[in-house]
Amino acid sequence: MMDTLKMHSLDGVQRNIELIGKLFPNAITEVKRNGKVKHAIDFDVLRQELSDSIVEGREERYQFTWPDKKKAMLAANAPITATLRPVVADSVGKDGTSGGFDSENLYIEGDNLEVLKLLQETYLGKVKMIYIDPPYNTGNDFVYEDDFAQRTEDYMGNSGQYDEEGNRMVTNTESNGRFHTDWLNMIYPRLKLAKDLLAEDGIVVISIDDNEFDNLRKCCDEIFGEANLVNCFIWNCSTAGGIRPKFASKTHEYILTYAKSKNSAETIYAPLSSDAIKMYSQKDARGVYRDKDFAFRNKSTNLNQRYGIKCPDGEVVYPKDGYIYRFIYPKFEETLHEGGVTFKKTKTSPLINSNGEQASWNIYIRKYLGDAMGAPSTLIPKEMMSIYNVGTQTIQDLFDGKRVFENAKPVDVIQYMANMFTKGSECNTILDFFSGSATTAHAVMQLNAEDGGHRKFIMVQLPEKTDEKSEAYKAGYKNICEIGKERIRRAGRKIKEDAGLTAPADLDIGFRCLRLDESNMKPVYYTPEKTQQQDLFSLVDNVKPDRTPEDLLFQVMLDLGVLLSSPIEVKEIAGKKVFNVAEGFLLACFDHDVTEETVKAIAQMKPYYAVFRDSSMANDSVATNFDQIFETYSPETVRKVL
Numbered sequence: 001m002m003d004t005l006k007m008h009s010l011d012g013v014q015r016n017i018e019l020i021g022k023l024f025p026n027a028i029t030e031v032k033r034n035g036k037v038k039h040a041i042d043f044d045v046l047r048q049e050l051s052d053s054i055v056e057g058r059e060e061r062y063q064f065t066w067p068d069k070k071k072a073m074l075a076a077n078a079p080i081t082a083t084l085r086p087v088v089a090d091s092v093g094k095d096g097t098s099g100g101f102d103s104e105n106l107y108i109e110g111d112n113l114e115v116l117k118l119l120q121e122t123y124l125g126k127v128k129m130i131y132i133d134p135p136y137n138t139g140n141d142f143v144y145e146d147d148f149a150q151r152t153e154d155y156m157g158n159s160g161q162y163d164e165e166g167n168r169m170v171t172n173t174e175s176n177g178r179f180h181t182d183w184l185n186m187i188y189p190r191l192k193l194a195k196d197l198l199a200e201d202g203i204v205v206i207s208i209d210d211n212e213f214d215n216l217r218k219c220c221d222e223i224f225g226e227a228n229l230v231n232c233f234i235w236n237c238s239t240a241g242g243i244r245p246k247f248a249s250k251t252h253e254y255i256l257t258y259a260k261s262k263n264s265a266e267t268i269y270a271p272l273s274s275d276a277i278k279m280y281s282q283k284d285a286r287g288v289y290r291d292k293d294f295a296f297r298n299k300s301t302n303l304n305q306r307y308g309i310k311c312p313d314g315e316v317v318y319p320k321d322g323y324i325y326r327f328i329y330p331k332f333e334e335t336l337h338e339g340g341v342t343f344k345k346t347k348t349s350p351l352i353n354s355n356g357e358q359a360s361w362n363i364y365i366r367k368y369l370g371d372a373m374g375a376p377s378t379l380i381p382k383e384m385m386s387i388y389n390v391g392t393q394t395i396q397d398l399f400d401g402k403r404v405f406e407n408a409k410p411v412d413v414i415q416y417m418a419n420m421f422t423k424g425s426e427c428n429t430i431l432d433f434f435s436g437s438a439t440t441a442h443a444v445m446q447l448n449a450e451d452g453g454h455r456k457f458i459m460v461q462l463p464e465k466t467d468e469k470s471e472a473y474k475a476g477y478k479n480i481c482e483i484g485k486e487r488i489r490r491a492g493r494k495i496k497e498d499a500g501l502t503a504p505a506d507l508d509i510g511f512r513c514l515r516l517d518e519s520n521m522k523p524v525y526y527t528p529e530k531t532q533q534q535d536l537f538s539l540v541d542n543v544k545p546d547r548t549p550e551d552l553l554f555q556v557m558l559d560l561g562v563l564l565s566s567p568i569e570v571k572e573i574a575g576k577k578v579f580n581v582a583e584g585f586l587l588a589c590f591d592h593d594v595t596e597e598t599v600k601a602i603a604q605m606k607p608y609y610a611v612f613r614d615s616s617m618a619n620d621s622v623a624t625n626f627d628q629i630f631e632t633y634s635p636e637t638v639r640k641v642l
Contacts, residue, residue: 209254286368557586
């Protein structure tokens with residue numbers, strides 16, 4: 001039997017009810033809403049199940065809340081009927097070809113809250129790292145269509161800061177322009193949805209400044225759990241030039257990091273700079289290494305690290321005054337036996353011979369690249385300090401000197417974080433749902449070019465309009481998405497050119513462009529009970545007339561949980577267009593007048609999923625024989641219609 005696709009995002013409420021029901025079946029009850037009986041939670045029972053004493057009323061407890069928090073939670077759980085439509089003309093192939101559609105990277109235009117909901121089915125537990133640089137709530141930034149310019153009187157009223165007689169309890173002029181409620185209502189549901197997309201060993205990385213740092217941390221503590229805080233990194237974003245402030249100069253921002261589960265997360269190492277890596281120019285059976293002086297400057301008088309070593313010609317050498325060896329003699333002997341010690345003739349050795357004269361030998365130990373990466377400091381390396389707005393300057397250089405975007409993050413900072421948290425992982429998708437100028441995409445491509453990695457990116461950005469007076473608008477970029485897509489195109493070409501022959505053969509510098517839109521299905525698809533009998537003849541086809549087969553394919557992929565980056569091959573079978581997705585995992589045909597020949601050919605290919613339009617079959621005979629054909633050739637195939 002063919003089942004009908006639901007064609008809407010995951011219902012977060014129903015999923016949560018199911019999960020609670022598995023743990024506490026006695027907490028599941030039934031309620032009647034809008035004339036229908038639905039499962040619901042008996043919260044009195046649930047509270048009792050989670051308490052070791054009799055629960056009789058609301059207890060005082062530590063909590064983090066704000067006006068409309070419940071609405072923010074509902075916003076995360078409410079299902080939608082939107083879809084993502086492919087925009088092939090704006091896409092770029094893996095090799096940089098305009099209009100190519102084979103890239104495994106995604107660029108999605110649309111409200112990130114809705115996009116995150118659409119990705120729940122397909123990318124659940126599949127994202128290794130999320131990096132976001134959300135609006136800081138400075139009073140000047142724009143957050144979708146939220147109004148941050150709320151009057152203080154309105155803010156005080158919403159936050160309940162009035163006494164019983166209507167007088168304001170607190171007068172705080174510092175709260176002018178700092179409307180935390182709106183910001184929290186924006187960020188909370190997005191982080192809640194984002195958590196579900198993370199793999200078990202996944203990490204979320206968030207740039208923020210002082211305006212909302214405290215609230216962000218409390219949000220993350222609640223959503224990810226306090227125990228899953230990885231660390232708060234400090235980035236020196238300024239040298240404090242310019243006008244002298246009344247108080248201290250602000251020279252840093254924060255990069256807050258949480259794990260989905262610290263128990264599952266990999267050990268992280270501080271990435272080495274490209275210049276440091278170049279020092280490891282020698283190689284043996286164990287790996288890449290560099291020679292390092294065995295004696296180093298140190299005022300210690302520890303005799304265990306000041307002993308004689310016999311050189312190849314018999315000369316015995318000792319460290320000079322003010323020097324010691326890196327470790328004691330038994331460890332040296334062990335290293336020598338393993339082949340990790342090198343003797344070299346030199347006139348500038350920090351060693352002396354038995355007579356106290358300058359030694360003719362120096363001793364080196366092999367320092368392997370794998371041993372050089374230690375635990376990272378919470379201070380981002382000083383070489384990444386933004387002496388000037390280097391992120392903006394990078395974009396300006398890419399766009400032929402045009403300043404098309406302001407206040408972008410530097411590529412190397414995001415690259416540093418990605419290198420730290422995605423090294424060696426099989427799950428290597430990096431998501432940025434506040435992508436702005438697409439700095440994260442730039443950083444991912446650059447990192448892949450340098451270390452041969454196979455990280456994939458998903459960028460999500462609302463197409464915010466550019467100011468008509470801005471340099472971006474005058475240059476032809478009418479919204480931020482146009483800037484972001486063009487930046488990826490230009491950055492990809494430059495990265496590939498700069499790498500030259502050293503570029504990995506499979507370096508992906510492209511992206512598939514997708515755009516958020518209303519469902520491909522007519523309203524009758526979701527609410528057939530509301531359709532009048534006299535309207536039935538006009539609704540033979542439940543697909544909107546302006547939608548293409550490619551549009552339908554991506555909505556089906558979203559519904560069935562098929563990766564949107566999957567390879568797609570188009571075949572013609574008996575004159576009908578058939579999509580082969582993920583090498584036979586999904587076969588879909590949305591043409592009309594499909595014959596038994598086409599159905600039989602698809603069944604013989606034994607896909608996991610086979611999808612057709614409800615109105616696809618050429619006649620009643622084909623529709624009648626459909627299931628029998630599949631039962632004969634591929635009984636395990638899951639058959640769906642839309």
